[in-house]
Amino acid sequence: MKKQELKIRNEERKKLGRLLHDTISNDLMSLQFFLANIKDNPKSENVKDTIEKVDFIRRQVRSISHLYSNELPTSSQDKVVLKKALKDLLIDCANVHPDIIYNYHFFPKKTSFSISKDIASEVFMIIKELVLNAVNHGQCSSIEFTLTEHEQEIIIMIIDDGIGFDITKLPNGIGLKNINERIQSLKGKCSIDSRINYGTTITLELLKSSL
Amino acid sequence: MKLLIVEDHIAFLEGLVDFLENKLGSDWVISSASSGTSALQIFNQKHSINVLMTDLNLPGINGSELIKEVKNRHPKIKVIVLTMYYSRAIVSRLKELEIDAFLTKNITREEILDALLNINSNEVFITEEIKGLFKDYHMEDAGLHQENIDVFIRVYSLSRREIEVMDLMIDNKSNSEIGEEIFVSSETVKSHRKNIYKKMGVNNVLDLYKLLLSKGYVEMPTH
Numbered sequence: 001m002k003k004q005e006l007k008i009r010n011e012e013r014k015k016l017g018r019l020l021h022d023t024i025s026n027d028l029m030s031l032q033f034f035l036a037n038i039k040d041n042p043k044s045e046n047v048k049d050t051i052e053k054v055d056f057i058r059r060q061v062r063s064i065s066h067l068y069s070n071e072l073p074t075s076s077q078d079k080v081v082l083k084k085a086l087k088d089l090l091i092d093c094a095n096v097h098p099d100i101i102y103n104y105h106f107f108p109k110k111t112s113f114s115i116s117k118d119i120a121s122e123v124f125m126i127i128k129e130l131v132l133n134a135v136n137h138g139q140c141s142s143i144e145f146t147l148t149e150h151e152q153e154i155i156i157m158i159i160d161d162g163i164g165f166d167i168t169k170l171p172n173g174i175g176l177k178n179i180n181e182r183i184q185s186l187k188g189k190c191s192i193d194s195r196i197n198y199g200t201t202i203t204l205e206l207l208k209s210s211l
Numbered sequence: 212m213k214l215l216i217v218e219d220h221i222a223f224l225e226g227l228v229d230f231l232e233n234k235l236g237s238d239w240v241i242s243s244a245s246s247g248t249s250a251l252q253i254f255n256q257k258h259s260i261n262v263l264m265t266d267l268n269l270p271g272i273n274g275s276e277l278i279k280e281v282k283n284r285h286p287k288i289k290v291i292v293l294t295m296y297y298s299r300a301i302v303s304r305l306k307e308l309e310i311d312a313f314l315t316k317n318i319t320r321e322e323i324l325d326a327l328l329n330i331n332s333n334e335v336f337i338t339e340e341i342k343g344l345f346k347d348y349h350m351e352d353a354g355l356h357q358e359n360i361d362v363f364i365r366v367y368s369l370s371r372r373e374i375e376v377m378d379l380m381i382d383n384k385s386n387s388e389i390g391e392e393i394f395v396s397s398e399t400v401k402s403h404r405k406n407i408y409k410k411m412g413v414n415n416v417l418d419l420y421k422l423l424l425s426k427g428y429v430e431m432p433t434h
Contacts (some may be wrong), residue, residue, distance in 0.1 A: 012377050105370045107410050143371050148406040155402055159372050193395035201372075203402045 015091070015136060016068055023064070023096060027057045049124040063095035067132060077150060082113050082118035084152065086147060089128060093143075097135045101142040111149045115211040119186065126190070127181050130158055130202050138162025152211070153188075164194040186210055213257070214327070216243045217250040217265040217277065218293070223316075230320050235327065247272030252282060262330055263289040267301065268427025275301075275430060278308050289330045293323070295426040304346070313335035367410050376403040381420050381429055 034050040066088075083106050090102050115123065134140055140162030148155045182188040185211040194200040214231070218224040228243055242257075244250040244392035249420040265280055267274030278290055291312040292305060299390070306314065306352065312326045315338045326336045372393075379389045387402065392411065393400075411417045425427045 103370065105368045105373075107368045107406070110367060144372055146370050146373070146406065148409055150405065150409055155406055157372075157402065157406070159370075191396065191398060193399050195394045198394040201399055203399050205402065 001055065005167075009199060011185055012068075018178060019096070019136075022184040023060055024057065024151070027053070029061065030196075031057065047153055059095045062090035065097060066092045080117055082115060082120070083111050083147060085124060086121060086127070086145070086156075089097075089131065091147060093135055099183055100135055100140060102145065103142065104145040105147075107146070107148045111147065113149055113154060113208070113211075119211055122182060122186065123211075126182055127156065127158070127204070130178065132199060133156065134160040138164070142197065154204075154206045154208060156203075157204070158202040159199065161199045164196050164198050164200050212238060212262060213240045213260045214242070214264065214274065215250060215253060215260045216241065217243050217245070217247065217263070217269065217274070218243070219266060221245060221268055222425045227323070230299075231324065231327070234324050239327075246270050247274065247277040250277055252281060254284065260285075260293065262289045262327065264327075267292060267294045268296070273430055275304060277304075278310065281286055282308065289383065291326060291330070291336075296426060300430075301430060310335070314338050315400065345400060369407065369410055373403060373407050373410070376400065377407050377419070380404065380407070380416055381423060383416070 005185075017137050031050070031053050034046070038046050038050060047159065047203075054096050086106075087104070090104055093100070131143070134143055138160050140160035142161050144159040146155075146157045148157075180190055182206065183206075186206060188206040191203045191204075192200065214235075216228060216231075218225060224243055224245065226243055231239070232241055242253060242260075244253055247265075247269045250263075251272065263278070265274045265277055269277070272280070274292065274294070278292075281289070288430060290308070290310040293311050293314045294301075294317045302313070308394070311330060311333065314323060314326055314336070314393060322338070325388055329336060356405070374390060375393060379392060381395055384392075386400040389400045390397045408419065410412060411419055411422060413422055420429065
C-alpha cells in the first residue's frame with residue numbers, strides 16, 4: 001500500500017513538472033521575446049500585448065496551483081455553491097488547457113444548491129481527478145459537463161471525446177479505484193463508461209439529503 | 212428561374228422576399244405562401260416553378276408532405292428546406308425525399324442566397340452545423356464546436372450528448388439499444404433519460420414526443 005502511494009505521488013510530481021515545462025516555461029520564453037520587442041520598438045500596442053501575456057501567465061499559474069492543491073478555491077464560506085465551484089474548476093482547466101473546448105450545462109440554470117465545505121472538498125477531489133484525467137491523459141478535444149438538480153439527487157456527468165480506456169484495466173496513478181469508495185461513503189453512485197477511441201462518460205449521482 | 216417560398220412567419224417571409232428580390236435581380240421571379248395548402252394551390256395555378264423553398268413546421272399540410280406531393284407532380288423541381296428545428300429523424304426522412312439544400316434558420320441571408328445561386332450544381336447544400344447529421348453519427352461529427360447555435364441547447368439547456376440521446380429516445384429505442392449506439396451502459400443512458408425528462412419538464416417518452424411534435428422538432432409520421 002505504501003509503495004503504491006509513493007508511486008502515485010511520484011507520478012503526480014512528474015505530471016506537474018511536465019505541465020510546468022509545457023505551459024509556464026514556454027510562455028515565459030515568449031514573454032522574453034515580447035519584452036525584447038518593446039525594447040526595439042516601444043509602441044503602445046507592443047506594451048499592451050506584453051501586459052496581456054503577463055496576465056495570461058498569471059492566470060495559468062493560479063489555475064495550476066488550484067488544480068494541483070487539494071484545497072477548494074472558494075474557502076472563505078462554510079457552504080460551497082456546487083455550480084460556482086464547478087464553473088471555477090472548468091475555468092482553471094481552460095486556463096491550463098486552452099486548446100480543449102469546454103461546454104457546460106447547469107439545470108435549473110439558476111441552481112444554487114450548496115453543500116458543506118467538508119463534503120465539497122471530498123466531492124471536488126473526485127471531480128477534479130476525473131476532469132484532470134480527461135484533460136491530461138485522455139487527449140480529448142472537448143469536454144461536456146452537465147449538472148442537473150432533481151428532487152432528490154444531483155446528477156453530474158462529465159463526457160469527453162478522448163481516447164478512452166479499457167475499464168477493466170484501470171490506469172495507474174489516477175485513483176479511480178478510490179473514487180467509488182469515497183462516493184459510496186456519500187451514499188452516492190459513480191459509474192464510468194469508456195471504450196478505446198470512443199471517449200469516456202462519467203456519471204456521479206449524489207443524494208441531496210446526504211450532502 | 213421561378214421560386215416559391217413557403218413560410219408561416221410572415222415577418223420573416225417578407226424580409227426574406229425583399230432581400231432576395233433585391234439580390235437576385237430580374238432573372239428570378241419570387242412568389243410566396245404562408246401555408247402548405249396555399250402553396251399547393253399556387254402549384255395548381257402555375258406549373259413553371261423551378262425552386263421550392265419551404266419551412267417544415269407549417270400549418271395544415273406540413274413541409275415534408277408538401278415536398279412529397281410537389282415532387283410527385285414535378286420530379287425535376289429543386290427543393291430547399293429552411294427550418295428552425297432539426298433532428299436525426301427529420302434528416303433521415305428528408306434524405307429519402309432527395310432535397311437539394313438543407314438550411315437552418317440561424318444562418319445569414321447571404322448563405323440562403325448562396326444556396327439559391329448554387330441550386331443547379333449537383334451537390335446537396337447543407338448548413339455547416341448539421342452536416343454531422345448527414346454522416347454516420349458520432350459526437351465529433353455533430354458539430355460540437357458550434358455550441359450555442361442550437362435552439363434546443365439554448366432554451367432547454369440540453370447538452371449535445373443529451374440531444375443525441377433524445378433523438379434515439381424518440382425513435383423509441385430502449386436504454387440498452389441507445390447504449391449500444393453511443394458506447395455507454397444502459398445505466399448511463401438511464402441517467403441521461405432522467406436528465407432529459409427533467410429539463411424538458413415531462414415524465415415519459417410519449418409526453419416528450421408530444422412536446423417535440425408541438426415544437427416542430429419531430430413530425431407526425433405520414434401514413
